[in-house]
Amino acid sequence: MSDVVAQAVTAMNEKLGGNGIDGTAQFNIEGEGSMIVDSDGAREGTADADVTFSADADTYRDIFDGSLDPTSAFMSGRLSIDGDMGMAMKLASTLA
Numbered sequence: 001m002s003d004v005v006a007q008a009v010t011a012m013n014e015k016l017g018g019n020g021i022d023g024t025a026q027f028n029i030e031g032e033g034s035m036i037v038d039s040d041g042a043r044e045g046t047a048d049a050d051v052t053f054s055a056d057a058d059t060y061r062d063i064f065d066g067s068l069d070p071t072s073a074f075m076s077g078r079l080s081i082d083g084d085m086g087m088a089m090k091l092a093s094t095l096a
Contacts, residue, residue: 007061009035009044012041023051027054028054029055031057032057051084074088
């Protein structure tokens with residue numbers, strides 16, 4: 001597992017507060033790998049997902065440390081979203 005993906009998994013699990021989500025989300029980190037978030041929390045990997053987020057490592061770092069709002073990242077083109085927008089909005093509120 002890349003260090004970037006490992007850091008993303010740790011950050012996401014902290015944001016989730018030990019809980020999972022209702023559904024499956026995949027986070028693709030360009031050039032590094034992917035993370036899945038589901039009812040078990042976050043872990044490295046890929047799966048059929050209800051929603052898929054894609055961005056570079058710097059964008060994810062900024063989102064996870066709170067310096068970039070996920071909605072702003074999407075609106076500015078730094079974050080792309082494919083799939084269930086309702087689930088995307090729920091996750092965005094978790095990350096904000």
